[in-house]
Amino acid sequence: MSAVWNHFKLETEGCPTATCNICKLSVSRGGKDRAAFNTTNLIRHLKNKHPAQYSEFTAATQIKTWSQPTLEAMLKNKEKLPKDSDKAKNITAKIAEFIALDDQPLSVVSNVGFRRLMEHLEPRYELPSRSYFTDTALPSIHNKLRDHLLVMLSKVSAFGFTTDIWSSSVCPMSLISFTAQWIDSSFNLQRATLNAQHFRGSHTAEHVKQAIEEMLNSWGIEKERVHVIVRDNARNMKRAMEDLAVPGLGCVAHTLQLVVHEGLLSQRSVTDTMANARKIIGHFKHSPLAYSRLEDIQISLKMTVKRLQQDVHVRWNSSLYMLQSILEQKRALSIYTADHNLPATLTSSQWTLMENTAEVLIPLEELTREVSKETATAADVIPAISALRRVLSREQTTDQGVRTMKRTLLEAVETRFAEVEKEPLYSIATLVDPRYKDRQVEIMYIFNLILRK
Secondary structure: OOHHHHOEEOOOOOOOEEEEOOOOOEEEOOOOOHHHOOOHHHHHHHHHHOHHHHHHHHHHOOOOOOOOOOHHHHHHHHOOOOOOOHHHHHHHHHHHHHHHHOOOOHHHHHOHHHHHHHHHHOOOOOOOOHHHHHHHHHHHHHHHHHHHHHHHHHOOOOEEEEEEEEEOOOOOOEEEEEEEEEEOOOOOEEEEEEEEEEOOOOOOHHHHHHHHHHHHHHOOOOHHHEEEEEEOOOHHHHHHHHHHOOOEEEOHHHHHHHHHHHHHHOOHHHHHHHHHHHHHHHHHHOOHHHHHHHHHHHHHOOOOOOOOOOOEOOEOHHHHHHHHHHHHOHHHHHHHHHHOOOOOOOOHHHHHHHHHHHHHHHHHHHHHHHHOOOOOOHHHHHHHHHHHHHHHHOOOHHHOOOHHHHHHHHHHHHHHOOOHHHOHHHHHHHHHOHHHOOOHHHHHHHHHHHHHO
16 A cells, blocks of 8 residues: 555545545545546645655655566576685585584485475575585584684693493494593583594503593693593403503493392392393384284373383393383283283282382482483582482382392492592592582591591
């Protein structure tokens, strides 16, 4: 609608005249027929009689003139962006960041959907090949990041490191990682994964030592600036730290894994019950028909549809999750067994045993999650282990059938964490941590241990 109507009004919809809001004069709209109506007379009236309002009208009116593009301009819009142009370089750099930050496969730049998206967003941009990102774009990001890290690391006086060796799940090769943590000048915790590379050859202590030395040297970090290296509890890793002459600490989460493994294997009734639970879960895992039947039962009981969770040998807390998942589906499984066969059955005593086993394992699972957080520190270890000892030594009504396992867990904690309170890296960290300043008894105990050294 024209801005002129801000200054006129119509008495009726098809009225051939419009009334001026300022002087109340009726102004013709160009004729009596609706087809002849226009705003020329209205605009002329404003211009001649009301200059101020005419100025407002002209300011509010933006007349856009359309001109047909030239053939040269149209052809230019069809041309591809030069590869060395700033816009093409910026788009390529953002795609490389997208691949690196989101762990995208390199094949994404060859995917039809992604190429169509880029064609829609910028038709003139020519997407480089996969090899360009592999050989040029991603190495460029790596080099820039490495240069930035080298500057940051050169200003740090002491580092904490974590390292681990594991096997790839997609190809037969071993990898070694090396992650640094440090406190910056603003007293903020910083961390960076410095290496995650192929670890060739046997995993001897000498080989591990050489790999860590090479990684430290590649980043210009002297041994004097190594405060501690956290590693797993394997003998080769312990020996490598000793030969390297740097402080080393075993991973608390890995030690807890060993503790729970000993406890679960200590009582035959528990291992038999766990084995039956695995057989039942395996039945549903390998039979879509069986699972669909169980799902129908869950829906009929108005339960949340969930799959039973299989445990993993190297992740002890998955055993707890397996017990919790099967206990949650106890009612549905009871109805299922009324009409269908299972490879194993659970007696009422075994159901009770599973409940009690889960009850014992819950504190260990909570502790594992706490020490695995990014914000966890060495100061948390002594208080956490002290609390775990108290929990495992306390008699509970739910200990029926699991007393042997609970006693073995406590013995394993005492054995594997025997030196925790004597380790200066743990005791000093706890002593200076303000979160534990009100726990006077434990702090004085730690302080006395330090004085004895």
